[in-house]
Amino acid sequence: SPVAMGEWVTRYQASPTAFPESSRVRRGGELPHPLIRSCRGGARSRTTAVSTERGATLGPSMDDETQPLGRDDFDRFARHYDDEHASYTDDLPMWEGFAYRSSEAPILELACGTGRVLFSVARLGLDITGIDLSPAMLDITRAKAAASKLSGRVTVEEGDMRAFSLGRQFGMAFIALNSLMHLESRAEQRRAFASVRRHLTAGGRFIIDV
Secondary structure, eight states: OOOHHHHHHHHHHHHHHHOOOGGGGTTTEEOOHHHHHHOOOOGOOOOOETTTTSSSOOOOOOOOOOOOOOOHHHEEEEEEEEHHHTTOOOTHHHHHHHEEEEEEEESEEEOTTTHHHHHHTTTTTTOOOEEESSSHHHHHHHHHHHHHHHHHTEEEOOOEEEEEEOOEEEEEEEEEETGGGGGGHHHHHHHHHHHHHHEEEEEEEEEEEE
Protein backbone atom coordinates (compact mmCIF):
# COMPACT_ATOMS: atom_id res chain seq x y z
CA SER A 1 0.00 0.00 0.00
CA PRO A 2 1.18 3.58 -0.52
CA VAL A 3 3.24 5.23 2.19
CA ALA A 4 3.71 8.91 2.92
CA MET A 5 6.48 10.44 0.84
CA GLY A 6 8.63 11.36 3.81
CA GLU A 7 8.61 7.76 5.03
CA TRP A 8 9.36 6.45 1.52
CA VAL A 9 12.33 8.77 1.15
CA THR A 10 13.71 7.79 4.56
CA ARG A 11 13.46 4.11 3.73
CA TYR A 12 14.98 4.60 0.26
CA GLN A 13 17.93 6.57 1.57
CA ALA A 14 18.59 3.94 4.25
CA SER A 15 18.52 1.01 1.83
CA PRO A 16 18.05 1.92 -1.87
CA THR A 17 18.85 -1.61 -3.06
CA ALA A 18 15.74 -2.90 -1.29
CA PHE A 19 13.55 -1.17 -3.88
CA PRO A 20 12.73 -2.38 -7.41
CA GLU A 21 15.26 -1.79 -10.18
CA SER A 22 12.72 0.45 -11.96
CA SER A 23 12.97 2.83 -8.98
CA ARG A 24 16.75 2.98 -8.99
CA VAL A 25 19.69 2.94 -11.35
CA ARG A 26 19.99 4.60 -14.77
CA ARG A 27 22.86 6.45 -16.43
CA GLY A 28 25.48 5.02 -14.05
CA GLY A 29 24.04 6.36 -10.80
CA GLU A 30 20.99 6.57 -8.62
CA LEU A 31 17.87 7.75 -10.43
CA PRO A 32 15.38 8.52 -7.66
CA HIS A 33 11.84 7.18 -7.72
CA PRO A 34 9.23 9.89 -8.54
CA LEU A 35 8.48 10.19 -4.82
CA ILE A 36 12.02 11.40 -4.18
CA ARG A 37 12.10 13.54 -7.33
CA SER A 38 8.95 15.29 -6.06
CA CYS A 39 10.65 16.18 -2.79
CA ARG A 40 13.31 18.29 -4.47
CA GLY A 41 12.92 22.04 -4.67
CA GLY A 42 12.28 24.57 -1.95
CA ALA A 43 15.23 26.69 -0.92
CA ARG A 44 17.53 24.84 -3.32
CA SER A 45 15.44 25.72 -6.35
CA ARG A 46 16.30 28.33 -8.93
CA THR A 47 13.79 30.17 -11.07
CA THR A 48 14.48 30.76 -14.74
CA ALA A 49 12.38 32.87 -17.08
CA VAL A 50 12.53 31.56 -20.64
CA SER A 51 11.81 34.07 -23.37
CA THR A 52 9.44 33.01 -26.13
CA GLU A 53 12.01 34.48 -28.51
CA ARG A 54 14.76 31.99 -27.62
CA GLY A 55 15.37 28.33 -26.90
CA ALA A 56 16.87 27.00 -23.69
CA THR A 57 20.32 25.45 -23.37
CA LEU A 58 20.33 22.26 -21.32
CA GLY A 59 23.18 20.56 -19.51
CA PRO A 60 25.50 18.34 -21.57
CA SER A 61 25.24 15.43 -19.12
CA MET A 62 21.66 14.63 -20.08
CA ASP A 63 20.91 11.98 -22.66
CA ASP A 64 18.44 12.20 -25.52
CA GLU A 65 16.28 9.20 -24.71
CA THR A 66 12.59 9.81 -24.17
CA GLN A 67 11.36 7.82 -21.19
CA PRO A 68 7.70 7.23 -20.27
CA LEU A 69 6.56 9.05 -17.17
CA GLY A 70 5.15 6.84 -14.41
CA ARG A 71 1.48 7.82 -14.28
CA ASP A 72 0.74 4.96 -11.88
CA ASP A 73 3.51 6.12 -9.53
CA PHE A 74 1.91 9.53 -9.20
CA ASP A 75 -1.59 8.11 -8.80
CA ARG A 76 -0.44 5.82 -5.98
CA PHE A 77 0.83 8.63 -3.78
CA ALA A 78 -1.69 11.31 -4.80
CA ARG A 79 -3.56 11.08 -1.51
CA HIS A 80 -0.30 11.59 0.39
CA TYR A 81 0.99 14.45 -1.75
CA ASP A 82 -0.42 17.24 0.39
CA ASP A 83 1.05 15.68 3.53
CA GLU A 84 4.45 16.50 2.09
CA HIS A 85 3.82 19.71 0.14
CA ALA A 86 0.72 21.58 1.35
CA SER A 87 2.61 23.42 4.08
CA TYR A 88 5.32 24.65 1.71
CA THR A 89 4.48 28.28 0.94
CA ASP A 90 7.88 29.94 0.48
CA ASP A 91 7.49 30.19 -3.29
CA LEU A 92 3.86 31.34 -3.39
CA PRO A 93 4.57 35.12 -3.21
CA MET A 94 6.90 34.71 -6.18
CA TRP A 95 4.27 32.92 -8.29
CA GLU A 96 1.59 35.38 -7.24
CA GLY A 97 3.84 38.25 -8.31
CA PHE A 98 4.56 36.74 -11.73
CA ALA A 99 0.87 35.94 -12.21
CA TYR A 100 -0.25 39.43 -11.26
CA ARG A 101 2.08 40.94 -13.87
CA SER A 102 0.57 38.58 -16.47
CA SER A 103 -3.02 39.07 -15.39
CA GLU A 104 -4.30 40.38 -18.73
CA ALA A 105 -4.32 36.83 -20.12
CA PRO A 106 -5.05 33.41 -18.61
CA ILE A 107 -2.24 31.52 -16.87
CA LEU A 108 -1.09 27.93 -17.32
CA GLU A 109 0.66 25.65 -14.83
CA LEU A 110 2.30 22.43 -15.96
CA ALA A 111 2.49 19.51 -13.50
CA CYS A 112 -0.01 21.26 -11.24
CA GLY A 113 -0.41 18.30 -8.88
CA THR A 114 -3.10 18.86 -6.28
CA GLY A 115 -3.27 22.60 -6.87
CA ARG A 116 -0.98 24.12 -4.27
CA VAL A 117 0.05 26.98 -6.59
CA LEU A 118 -3.12 26.98 -8.71
CA PHE A 119 -5.31 28.05 -5.82
CA SER A 120 -2.84 30.64 -4.59
CA VAL A 121 -3.04 32.33 -8.00
CA ALA A 122 -6.80 31.89 -8.33
CA ARG A 123 -7.36 33.66 -4.99
CA LEU A 124 -5.95 36.78 -6.64
CA GLY A 125 -9.01 36.75 -8.89
CA LEU A 126 -7.06 35.39 -11.88
CA ASP A 127 -8.02 32.59 -14.25
CA ILE A 128 -5.59 29.69 -14.27
CA THR A 129 -5.46 26.32 -16.00
CA GLY A 130 -3.42 23.38 -14.76
CA ILE A 131 -2.41 20.18 -16.49
CA ASP A 132 -1.10 17.05 -14.84
CA LEU A 133 -0.39 13.48 -15.84
CA SER A 134 -2.14 12.00 -12.80
CA PRO A 135 -5.96 11.63 -12.85
CA ALA A 136 -5.91 10.95 -9.10
CA MET A 137 -4.18 14.24 -8.36
CA LEU A 138 -6.58 16.10 -10.63
CA ASP A 139 -9.56 14.55 -8.82
CA ILE A 140 -8.20 16.01 -5.59
CA THR A 141 -7.73 19.39 -7.25
CA ARG A 142 -11.28 19.42 -8.62
CA ALA A 143 -12.67 18.56 -5.19
CA LYS A 144 -10.69 21.40 -3.64
CA ALA A 145 -11.91 23.82 -6.30
CA ALA A 146 -15.53 22.92 -5.62
CA ALA A 147 -15.08 23.19 -1.86
CA SER A 148 -13.30 26.55 -2.07
CA LYS A 149 -15.74 28.03 -4.59
CA LEU A 150 -12.87 28.72 -6.96
CA SER A 151 -14.06 26.34 -9.66
CA GLY A 152 -14.90 29.33 -11.87
CA ARG A 153 -11.26 30.44 -11.77
CA VAL A 154 -9.49 27.07 -11.84
CA THR A 155 -9.57 24.66 -14.80
CA VAL A 156 -7.63 21.40 -14.76
CA GLU A 157 -7.03 18.92 -17.55
CA GLU A 158 -5.19 15.63 -17.75
CA GLY A 159 -2.13 16.01 -19.95
CA ASP A 160 1.51 15.19 -20.48
CA MET A 161 3.64 18.33 -20.43
CA ARG A 162 5.72 16.91 -23.30
CA ALA A 163 2.76 16.85 -25.69
CA PHE A 164 -0.48 18.66 -24.95
CA SER A 165 -2.97 20.70 -26.94
CA LEU A 166 -5.48 22.88 -25.12
CA GLY A 167 -6.73 24.91 -28.07
CA ARG A 168 -6.04 28.26 -26.42
CA GLN A 169 -3.14 30.51 -25.47
CA PHE A 170 -1.86 31.96 -22.22
CA GLY A 171 0.04 35.04 -21.14
CA MET A 172 2.16 33.03 -18.74
CA ALA A 173 3.09 29.38 -18.31
CA PHE A 174 5.14 27.95 -15.48
CA ILE A 175 6.51 24.79 -13.88
CA ALA A 176 6.89 24.98 -10.11
CA LEU A 177 8.87 23.12 -7.46
CA ASN A 178 11.42 21.40 -9.67
CA SER A 179 8.78 19.41 -11.57
CA LEU A 180 10.70 19.87 -14.82
CA MET A 181 13.16 17.31 -13.47
CA HIS A 182 10.59 14.57 -14.06
CA LEU A 183 11.69 14.94 -17.69
CA GLU A 184 15.02 13.17 -17.68
CA SER A 185 16.39 13.89 -21.15
CA ARG A 186 17.00 16.89 -23.36
CA ALA A 187 14.61 15.42 -25.94
CA GLU A 188 11.79 15.33 -23.40
CA GLN A 189 12.49 18.83 -22.20
CA ARG A 190 12.63 20.21 -25.75
CA ARG A 191 9.25 18.62 -26.48
CA ALA A 192 7.78 20.25 -23.38
CA PHE A 193 9.23 23.66 -24.28
CA ALA A 194 7.81 23.38 -27.79
CA SER A 195 4.38 22.50 -26.43
CA VAL A 196 4.48 25.48 -24.10
CA ARG A 197 5.57 27.85 -26.85
CA ARG A 198 2.54 26.87 -28.95
CA HIS A 199 0.33 27.88 -26.04
CA LEU A 200 1.86 31.30 -25.29
CA THR A 201 0.61 34.61 -26.57
CA ALA A 202 3.11 36.95 -28.24
CA GLY A 203 5.44 38.18 -25.52
CA GLY A 204 4.18 35.57 -23.07
CA ARG A 205 6.38 34.34 -20.22
CA PHE A 206 7.49 30.78 -19.48
CA ILE A 207 8.95 30.45 -15.99
CA ILE A 208 10.68 27.36 -14.59
CA ASP A 209 11.59 26.72 -10.96
CA VAL A 210 14.44 24.15 -10.81
